[in-house]
Amino acid sequence: MLTVKKTSEAAEIILSSLSGTMPDEQAPVTLALGRTLAFDLTAKEFVPDFDRSTVDGYAVMASDTFGCGESTPAMLRLTGEVEMGIRPNTGISKGECVYVPTGGEIPQGADAMVMIEYAEDYGDEYRYIMKPSAPGAHIVYKGDDVKPGKTVLEAGHILRAQDIGVLAALGYEFVDVRRKPRAGIISTGDELVGVNDSLRGAQVRDINSYTLYAGMKAAGAEPVMYGICPDDYETLKQKVKQAALECDLLLISGGSSVGVKDTTQKIIEELSDSGVLLHGMAVKPGKPTIYGLIGGKPVFGLPGHPVSAFFIFNKFVRPLITAMLGAKEPIEKRIKATLAANLPSNQGREEYVNVRLVQEEKGLCAVPVYGKSGLISVLAEADGYIRIDRDCEGLSAGAEVDVLLL
Amino acid sequence: MLTVKKTSEAAEIILSSLSGTMPDEQAPVTLALGRTLAFDLTAKEFVPDFDRSTVDGYAVMASDTFGCGESTPAMLRLTGEVEMGIRPNTGISKGECVYVPTGGEIPQGADAMVMIEYAEDYGDEYRYIMKPSAPGAHIVYKGDDVKPGKTVLEAGHILRAQDIGVLAALGYEFVDVRRKPRAGIISTGDELVGVNDSLRGAQVRDINSYTLYAGMKAAGAEPVMYGICPDDYETLKQKVKQAALECDLLLISGGSSVGVKDTTQKIIEELSDSGVLLHGMAVKPGKPTIYGLIGGKPVFGLPGHPVSAFFIFNKFVRPLITAMLGAKEPIEKRIKATLAANLPSNQGREEYVNVRLVQEEKGLCAVPVYGKSGLISVLAEADGYIRIDRDCEGLSAGAEVDVLLL
Numbered sequence: 022m023l024t025v026k027k028t029s030e031a032a033e034i035i036l037s038s039l040s041g042t043m044p045d046e047q048a049p050v051t052l053a054l055g056r057t058l059a060f061d062l063t064a065k066e067f068v069p070d071f072d073r074s075t076v077d078g079y080a081v082m083a084s085d086t087f088g089c090g091e092s093t094p095a096m097l098r099l100t101g102e103v104e105m106g107i108r109p110n111t112g113i114s115k116g117e118c119v120y121v122p123t124g125g126e127i128p129q130g131a132d133a134m135v136m137i138e139y140a141e142d143y144g145d146e147y148r149y150i151m152k153p154s155a156p157g158a159h160i161v162y163k164g165d166d167v168k169p170g171k172t173v174l175e176a177g178h179i180l181r182a183q184d185i186g187v188l189a190a191l192g193y194e195f196v197d198v199r200r201k202p203r204a205g206i207i208s209t210g211d212e213l214v215g216v217n218d219s220l221r222g223a224q225v226r227d228i229n230s231y232t233l234y235a236g237m238k239a240a241g242a243e244p245v246m247y248g249i250c251p252d253d254y255e256t257l258k259q260k261v262k263q264a265a266l267e268c269d270l271l272l273i274s275g276g277s278s279v280g281v282k283d284t285t286q287k288i289i290e291e292l293s294d295s296g297v298l299l300h301g302m303a304v305k306p307g308k309p310t311i312y313g314l315i316g317g318k319p320v321f322g323l324p325g326h327p328v329s330a331f332f333i334f335n336k337f338v339r340p341l342i343t344a345m346l347g348a349k350e351p352i353e354k355r356i357k358a359t360l361a362a363n364l365p366s367n368q369g370r371e372e373y374v375n376v377r378l379v380q381e382e383k384g385l386c387a388v389p390v391y392g393k394s395g396l397i398s399v400l401a402e403a404d405g406y407i408r409i410d411r412d413c414e415g416l417s418a419g420a421e422v423d424v425l426l427l
Numbered sequence: 428m429l430t431v432k433k434t435s436e437a438a439e440i441i442l443s444s445l446s447g448t449m450p451d452e453q454a455p456v457t458l459a460l461g462r463t464l465a466f467d468l469t470a471k472e473f474v475p476d477f478d479r480s481t482v483d484g485y486a487v488m489a490s491d492t493f494g495c496g497e498s499t500p501a502m503l504r505l506t507g508e509v510e511m512g513i514r515p516n517t518g519i520s521k522g523e524c525v526y527v528p529t530g531g532e533i534p535q536g537a538d539a540m541v542m543i544e545y546a547e548d549y550g551d552e553y554r555y556i557m558k559p560s561a562p563g564a565h566i567v568y569k570g571d572d573v574k575p576g577k578t579v580l581e582a583g584h585i586l587r588a589q590d591i592g593v594l595a596a597l598g599y600e601f602v603d604v605r606r607k608p609r610a611g612i613i614s615t616g617d618e619l620v621g622v623n624d625s626l627r628g629a630q631v632r633d634i635n636s637y638t639l640y641a642g643m644k645a646a647g648a649e650p651v652m653y654g655i656c657p658d659d660y661e662t663l664k665q666k667v668k669q670a671a672l673e674c675d676l677l678l679i680s681g682g683s684s685v686g687v688k689d690t691t692q693k694i695i696e697e698l699s700d701s702g703v704l705l706h707g708m709a710v711k712p713g714k715p716t717i718y719g720l721i722g723g724k725p726v727f728g729l730p731g732h733p734v735s736a737f738f739i740f741n742k743f744v745r746p747l748i749t750a751m752l753g754a755k756e757p758i759e760k761r762i763k764a765t766l767a768a769n770l771p772s773n774q775g776r777e778e779y780v781n782v783r784l785v786q787e788e789k790g791l792c793a794v795p796v797y798g799k800s801g802l803i804s805v806l807a808e809a810d811g812y813i814r815i816d817r818d819c820e821g822l823s824a825g826a827e828v829d830v831l832l833l
Contacts, residue, residue, distance in 0.1 A: 050622065051652075054641045068802055070626050105658065106618030108628035124618055124731070126629035166802040173807050181833060182645050183737055183806040186638030189622045190631075190733070190803040212512030212530055216456065216595045220476045222514035223532035225596075232592030235460045239588050246457075252511065325530070327596070331589055352784070352810075352832065354760060378758070396474050396572040397596040400589040401579050404758075426758065427587060 025301035027411075028336070028371055031312070034299050035341055040317050042347035043199040043269065050188045053180050055241060056198035057348040062174040064191050067164040071108070072127040076159045079118040079140050079148055080131035083156040094141065094149035103128060118148055127160055134159035167191070177349045179241075199346045201243040205264035206233045209257060209275035209285075210325060213249045228327040228397065229274040236334050240342040242270075258288045265292070265315040269345065272338065275325035285322035289313040295320075303370040303411065307333040319345075328399050332373055332406070335427070354426040358387035359419060360407070366415035375403035376424055387424050403427060431707035433817075434742070434777055437718070440705050441747055446723055448753035449605040449675065456594045459586050461647060462604035463754040468580040470597050473570040477514070478533040482565045485524040485546050485554055486537035489562040500547065500555035509534060524554055533566055540565035573597070583755045585647075605752045607649040611670035612639045615663060615681035615691075616731060619655045634733040634803065635680040642740050646748040648676075664694045671698070671721040675751065678744065681731035691728035695719040701726075709776040709817065713739040725751075734805050738779055738812070741833070760832040764793035765825060766813070772821035781809035782830055793830050809833060 026034065045059035074080065081097060089095035097118040103109045103125040112129030113119050118140075119128050127134070133154040141149040167173060173191065174184060180198075188196055206229075213227045214220060227249050237244035247264050250257050257273075264271050273285050289297050292315050299312035306329035311322030319341060323330040343350060356378070364374060376387040390402045405424040409416060416422065432440065451465035480486065487503060495501035503524040509515045509531040518535030519525050524546075525534050533540070539560040547555040573579060579597065580590060586604075594602055612635075619633045620626060633655050643650035653670050656663050663679075670677050679691050695703050698721050705718035712735035717728030725747060729736040749756060762784070770780060782793040796808045811830040815822060822828065 050637065051640060054644055066626065069631055071629050073629075073631075103629075105616060106620075106628065106630050124616070124631070161802075166804050173804070182641035183638050183809070183833065185641035186634040186733055186737070187803045187807045189637035190634045192622060192626075192632060194623045210511060210530070214512075216598060217600045220472065220598075222512065223477050223479075223509075224512050225475055225479075225530070226598060228592040228596045231456065231595035232589050234457060235588035235591035238460055327592055331592070352762065356758065356761075396567075397579070397593045398572050401593045403589070427589065 023297065023300040025303050025308070026299060028302060028304050031299055031302045032337060032340065035312055035319070035337055036344055038298055038314055038319065039341070039344055043202055043345050045197045046200045047195045048198045050185055050194055050196055053188065053196050053198060054182060054185055056180050056196075057241065057346040058174055058176050058178045058180065059197040059199050059347070061172045061176050062188070062191070062193070062196070064167040064169050064171045064173055066169060066192055068167040068190060069161060069163060069165070071163055073161045074121040074123060074125050074127055074134050074159060075161055076134055076136045077123050078121065078137040078159070079135045079150070080113060080121045080127050081118045081133055081135050081150065081154060082113065082115055082131060083133035083154050083158065085116060086133070086135060086150050086153040089150050089153055091151045094151045096147045096149055098146055099148050118150075132156045132160075177347050179348050179351065199348070201241060202269035202342060202345045203267065204237045204242040204244050204342075205247055205268035205271045206230055206237070206244055207247045207250055207257075207260055207264060207271070207273045209250045209252060209273060211252045213275070215249060225396075229323070229325070229330045232327060232331045232400070233272050233274065233334060236331065236339070237342070240339045241346055241348070242342050252284065254284055254287070257284060258291070261288050261315070261320075262292060265318055265320065268318070270319040270341070271315065272321045272323055272334075274323040274330045286311055289315060289320055289322070304336075305370055305372040307336070310337070312337075327396060328375070331400065336373070356385065356405070356424050356426060358385040358422055358424050359383070360416055360422045361386045361388040361418060363418050364389060364407070364409060364416040366413060369411055371411045372409040373406045374409065375399050376405055376407050377402050378404040378424065387422055429703065429706040431709050431714070432705060434708060434710050437705055437708045438743060438746065441718055441725070441743055442750050444704055444720055444725065445747070445750055449608055449751050451603045452606045453601045454604045456591055456600055456602055459594065459602050459604060460588060460591055462586050462602075463647065463752040464580055464582050464584045464586065465603040465605050465753070467578045467582050468594070468597070468599070468602070470573040470575050470577045470579055472575060472598055474573040474596060475567060475569060475571070477569055479567045480527040480529060480531050480533055480540050480565060481567055482540055482542045483529050484527065484543040484565070485541045485556070486519060486527045486533050487524045487539055487541055487556065487560060488519065488521060488537060489539035489560050489564070491522060492539070492541065492556050492559045495556050495559055497557045500557045502553045502555055504552055505554050524556075538562045583753050585754050585757065605754070607647060608675035608748060608751045609673065610643045610648040610650050610748075611653055611674035611677045612636055612643070612650055613653045613656055613663075613666055613670060613677070613679045615656045615658055615679060617658045619681070621655060631802075635729070635731070635736045638733060638737045638806070639678050639680065639740060642737065642745070643748070646745045647752055647754070648748050658690065660690055660693070663690060664697070667694050667721070667726075668698060671724055671726065674724070676725040676747070677721065678727050678729055678740075680729040680736045692717055695721060695726055695728070710742075711776055711778045713742070714776075716743070718743075733802060734781070737806065742779070762791065762811070762830050762832060763827055764791040764830050765789070766822055766828045767792045767794040767824060769824050770795060770813070770815060770822040772819060775817055777817045778815040779812045780815065781805050782811055782813055783808050784810040784830065793828055
């Protein structure tokens with residue numbers, strides 16, 4: 022008999038049930054934003070690939086400029102000009118200089134740059150240098166930024182916009198990323214109708230298919246909607262079986278009434294190579310959550326209530342997707358705010374309260390979002406969650422709280 | 428003559444140059460994640476559409492249960508059972524009850540629910556109620572969550588996963604959102620080669636096209652790459668002209684050398700119905716940034732240096748995209764950290780320093796990311812920026828700093 026688990030135990034059970042990360046695949050660099058690197062990304066080129074000036078000015082031998090000054094300029098013969106993107110065809114010798122633009126290659130023989138504002142041009146063949154330059158001044162040497170073999174981004178890194186530039190800089194047109202897990206989504210309930218059906222009688226629209234679909238996209242998975250399934254054992258079993266074959270994980274929401282609650286559990290238990298690992302969590306909302314494996318694939322039985330289902334999605338499913346992708350845990354988006362109302366103590370279980378953030382003169386305020394029914398108004402209004410510990414006696418208005426942003 | 432502007436002045440000039448927001452278009456709800464609502468979203472239905480039970484139990488007349496208790500149960504005749512999604516065909520009268528599952532409709536005549544655990548079933552036609560129920564107990568009335576005409580999400584709201592569920596709940600299969608601005612991206616420089624070219628001589632790969640492309644996607648725009656343009660006035664002018672016709676805004680990066688720097692400005696000035704509004708900002712990095720309009724469309728001349736270009740993108744281009752979408756400013760992703768090294772004073776201009784975040788025992792540390800060349804290693808390593816005020820004398824190691832996450 023499975024007992025109700027604390028959230029930390031539940032998270033442990035879920036994550037340790039994974040048999041491995043998703044296989045890798047190649048993605049074009051322009052489509053790789055938000056994808057997870059499958060392997061360490063190592064440089065295969067020098068960056069830059071040549072000694073490069075960081076200023077507009079003159080390439081010189083530093084020793085030619087030692088001791089010079091405004092009243093005693095160093096007189097260096099200008100022997101040429103380097104063009105952007107073209108390798109200089111001559112070097113410089115003692116007493117000479119060559120014009121090099123920012124980003125241009127330093128010619129052979131030169132070991133320093135003099136910025137153009139410290140070189141006078143009187144229209145003759147010389148440039149008059151008025152400030153000494155130290156060896157290496159204003160030069161980036163070949164490989165200074167990156168040398169071949171260097172690990173530039175680590176496996177598990179989630180690619181940001183700037184990383185896409187890094188990939189391009191290193192000549193990667195394609196990149197090895199983890200394949201997105203296909204996430205099957207099934208909503209159960211005789212009372213459910215689709216978004217484009219007209220409501221008749223005691224029906225409600227299917228909400229979970231949509232929050233979970235969008236949530237899966239945001240989490241880096243590829244959602245697949247299997248639609249609404251009536252509370253019928255055989256129909257649901259066939260649908261679950263099919264979805265488990267086609268997907269990498271499965272979310273079945275609904276079945277909040279007593280009889281139906283057991284259906285999802287029974288189906289997970291009865292399909293071959295499957296089993297329930299978790300039934301019930303000591304958390305509000307989301308207590309009746311079920312977790313198990315079908316053919317080694319994670320399956321969640323989520324509450325039917327949209328607010329509860331979405332909370333469990335954020336708290337347990339998102340981290341699972343992160344783990345399936347082998348991705349590093351992202352930095353949590355937390356923000357400090359002042360609680361705007363008393364929150365009564367919970368009853369011995371961890372509780373999460375939806376809050377709306379309001380910018381007031383004294384700072385950011387967290388206003389609890391209730392709603393007797395809380396079908397959708399809570400979803401629409403909440404900016405994040407506050408966590409209330411299971412042993413907490415309640416929180417008072419004015420307390421500083423951590424809001425986990427949605 | 429345009430003078431170098433403070434960042435606050437620059438932001439003001441850029442935002443006030445906009446003539447309006449993007450037009451609206453219809454998006455399917457499953458593809459609307461991250462899009463910006465064009466208009467207030469109002470409910471066109473009641474949610475729920477009927478009086479609904481929030482528990483499994485018995486619908487009763489509350490007055491029938493007054494005064495009952497474990498030793499004096501109220502004996503109510505069970506006259507039926509409500510099925511999910513189906514309108515009850517009979518009501519209840521005094522002395523009667525009807526079974527209703529969670530989410531089922533309350534039958535006519537009933538005004539309270541009794542939870543199943545407070546009703547004994549001895550196998551006869553009665554249920555024995557052991558706890559009084561107050562009128563309205565465990566019932567969500569029609570429209571309790573939302574009534575037709577209520578504004579559920581405001582214009583300018585950026586749709587999150589839970590909002591997609593809200594749309595579905597309200598029967599919106601399509602939603603009016605702001606069209607994504609088409610953002611043309613041009614990289615200029617004779618030294619640039621593409622990601623799949625082989626490097627020859629003093630060439631570097633085009634990085635900005637890729638960071639800006641991905642950055643535009645992340646910002647909610649639709650990027651269009653126009654590729655690499657050599658530092659040639661006529662070629663660039665034609666390309667800019669074409670891109671300005673096809674796009675809603677334009678980013679031209681590069682042209683960091685003196686001669687070329689003026690090219691972008693000259694082109695913006697010379698094209699018909701256009702002009703430069705901003706040339707230079709008192710900020711490091713990104714001083715040489717140009718901003719203007721071509722045919723009323725925003726055009727940025729960004730620095731060629733990838734770190735500078737990406738900084739200006741985040742600091743000025745992203746907020747412009749937000750404004751073009753008529754979107755609400757998102758809550759900034761800021762995090763407190765302890766500075767790990769001294770930062771010298773800047774020279775009378777606002778400065779932004781890239782930092783890497785490291786979780787240490789004492790807390791989160793912000794480690795400045797330098798790099799003499801900083802072509803790509805800074806991009807790869809930075810997690811965010813620290814701002815140093817123009818009048819700041821520098822920051823000491825150990826100082827608490829605000830890190831603006833990338």
